[in-house]
Amino acid sequence: MIKRYLITLLLLCSAGTVIFSYYQSYTNNPWTRDGQVSAHIVSITPRVTGQVINVYAEDNSQVKQGDLLFEIDPSIYKASYHKALATKRQAVALLAKAKNEEQRALNLEKRTPGAVPVLTLNNLNNAVETAVANVELAKANVEEAKLNLDYTKVYAPTNGYITNLNLRVGSQVVANSPVVALIDEDSFWVEGYFKETDLVGVNPQDTAYVTLMMHNDVQLKGEIKSIGYGIAKQDGSTGQALLPNVNPNFQWIRLAQRIPIKVKLDELPDNLQLRVGMTASIKIIK
Known part of the structure; x- marks a missing residue:
């Protein structure tokens, strides 16, 4: 009988030791x-609106930074870019004309003082400054049109994995609306x-x-x-x-x-x- 109690006591002590050891391990670690x-999930968002004409990425595929993912129809943005270039050339021509008219008036004023009214000289100078501003505006419009044209091609901003891709050729995408999820690898x-x-x-x-x-x-x-x-x-x-x-x-x-x-x-x-x-x-x- 005593032997049975001793064995039971030893088993209880062993179990208590094991439990205490596990408790200490859990507490310390x-x-x-x-x-x-x-x-990090990167939302691929087109910067321009248009119809998708090509999709180069596949669902659940790995891409590298700079890979072309899809392309938006660039037709309207090409037209806007060429229009901006033409407007810039027109602004440059008007600036040259304004400068010529001002220079002619200044030369005449030098040869014959008082031949050109001061108001006319001021107006000609204002016309040149306006033409300069128009050229700068035209240059900015060209840059904007070129950016929009470049934005028709959407590239991967980082290395990662395309997931849940539902984009298809013919789909209409809207600027600043996410269309593809890219998991940064x-x-x-x-x-x-x-x-x-x-x-x-x-x-x-x-x-x-x-x-x-x-x-x-x-x-x-x-x-x-x-x-x-x-x-x-x-x-x-x-x-x-x-x-x-x-x-x-x-x-x-x-x-x-x-x-x-x-x-x-x-x-x-x-x-x-x-x-x-x-x-x-x-x-x-x-």
């Missing part, structure tokens, strides 16, 4: 399964949400180990880049009749809030591709 892969990070009680002593540059659900046999190493400084308040938002919304809670339970932490990963295996939204587990080593 916070861990969460509430992690997710994130990256150089901006991936893992964001984890830790209980506030687990973040005591955790600082940026601490080491973190990440395990992806899709690749649970690979442990990735990284470091904490930042710890969130705030989260949205659940209570206090305005509800019906402009009264604050207050969620009921149990007085004997205080739930720890979740604080976001960003983890920048070190080198990745060649056969592992990060994808936005992937689930991850994160363990922080203090």
